[in-house]
Amino acid sequence: MTQATRILLSLVVGLSAGIALAAFAPGAVPGATAVAEPIGTAWLHALQMTIVPLVVSLLVTGVAATAEAARAGRLAARAIALYVTLLFLSAVMAALLTPLFLSVAPLPAASAAALRAALSGAAAIPPVAPLGEFFAGIVPTNIVKAAAADAFLSLIIFTLVFAFAIARIGADERALMVRFFTALRDTMLVVIDWVLWVAPVGVFALTLVVGARAGTGAFGALVHYILTVSAVGFAVALIAYPLVRFGARIRLRAFTRAALPAQAVAISTQSSLASLPAMLEGARALGVPVSTAGVTLPLAVAIFRATGPAMNLAVAIYVATWFGVPLSPATLAIGVVVATLTSLGSVSLPGTVSYVSAIAPIAGTIGAPLAPLGLLVAVETIPDIMRTVGNVTMDLATTALLGRGAPRDHDEEDILP
Known part of the structure; x- marks a missing residue:
């Protein structure tokens, strides 16, 4: 049984146990929640304690890898410019589509209220500062204080400058610093792996309390969350098709046929890296030269997560809406920037590993509470399938676009005039 499956199973069992306890032994609920709540809270704190060092190390190593790739040649530089542009557009799509989806199909008010009451530690949300005060405080006067206060935007700006x-x-000093932050990143990933190893216990404790307090509405709320966030990722994945049709001038039927094997691997493995051989074969079927695909596809797998900014920002917006946090256009614009920047430091790992570290900076910036992320990470295995399918589809589409104009490796029957 995979780690993600164990966590998802513990969520189902915990919610079911909490609901059954409230229905058949209501007198036992206070005692059970008094035991379970501290366990779940402690596990959530363990997850949160990794965020700051991991975000810093991921950004430093991500910027270093991107800069190194850009120095590799003109094709790599063109690819990186395209990737950054699409990452920004991905985040913009989430800022537009998520509120739209939530207005068309809102979370039931009763479920939202019950979940807010059930999640301890999530009720106290600091007020969002006025816009002028917010911008004045972006540049930190004390980076240690900013890290301690979870001032993620200030922390991200300092880290990017750094x-x-x-x-x-110098090259020697640069290599030393990159090795240090690479070691810090890898160490924190080991710590997260340990925290997630005991996640079934923590998630069971959290969801037992939620089930006992929120009842069956918790299941419906989680399904609503999965569908909303996955719909945003699906919308981003669809961008690949007009990109290929009008940008690369390749027939949609040919692209769909070439992408299917990689999409199948993505669904089964939830890993862009595991899908790389199938993507290379799909690029060959589209006639993209090996000299192009051999550079752009590994680069895309390393630094380009097309659905990342959109789905990460969608989660933060969902949580903010769930807890009644007002989201002005300016706040959403700031969320777009943070979602784009943090995606540059994402790593090729299953979503359950990088989930909190990727989303917490966005949520903290727009004023959404972090406590619900400990519950939502348990169902990430389902949206993560959509993330990976969208990523590999966009990886192949951008490779076809970057290969346009190069000598083809087969006949031209799939190329539009």
């Missing part, structure tokens, strides 16, 4: 400064120092 990472770009590393790129300007």
Whole structure:
């Protein structure tokens, strides 16, 4: 049984146990929640304690890898420019589509209220500062204080400045700093792996309390969350098709046929890296030269997560809406920027590993509470399928676009005039 399956199973069992306890032994609920709640809270704190060092190390190593790739040649530089543009557009789509989806099909008010009451530690949301005060506080006066206060936007800005400064120092010193942050990143990933190893216990404790307090509405709320976030990822994946049709000038039937094997691997493995051989074969079927696909596809797998900004921002917007946090256009615009920047530091790992570290900075910036992420990570295995399918589809589409104009590796029957 995979780690994600164990966590999802513990969520189902915990919610069912909590609902059954409230229905058949209501007198036992206070005692059970008094035991389970501290366990779940402690596990959630363990998950949150990894966020700051992991975000910093991922951003530094991500910027270093991107800068190194850009120095590799003109094709790599063109690819990176295209990837950054699409990552930004991905986040913009989430800022537009998620509120739209939530207005068309809102979370039932009763379920939202019950879940808010059930999640301890999520009720106290600091007020969002006025816009002028917010921008004035973006540049931190004390980076240690900003990290301690979970001021993620200030932390991200400092880290980006720091990472770009590393790129300007001598080669030996730069290599030393990159090795240090790479070691820090890998160490924190080991810590997260340990935290997730005991996740079934923590998730069971959290969901037992939620089930006992929120009842059957919790299941419906989680299904609503999965469908909403997955719909945003699906919308991003669909962008690949007009990109291929009008940008790469390739027939949609040919692209669909070439992408299917990679999409099948993505569904079964939830890994873009595991889908790379199938993507290379799909690029060959589209006639993209090996000299192009051999550079752009590994680069895309390493630094391009097309659905990442959209689905991460969608989660943060969903939680903010769930807890009644007002989201102005300015707040959403800031969320778009943070979602784009944090995606540059994402790693090729299952969503349950990088989930909290990727979404917490966005949620913290727009004022959404972090506590619900400990519950939502348990169902990430389902949206993660959509994430991976969308990523590999966009990886193949951008490779076809970047290969346009190069000598084809087969006849031209699939190329539009």
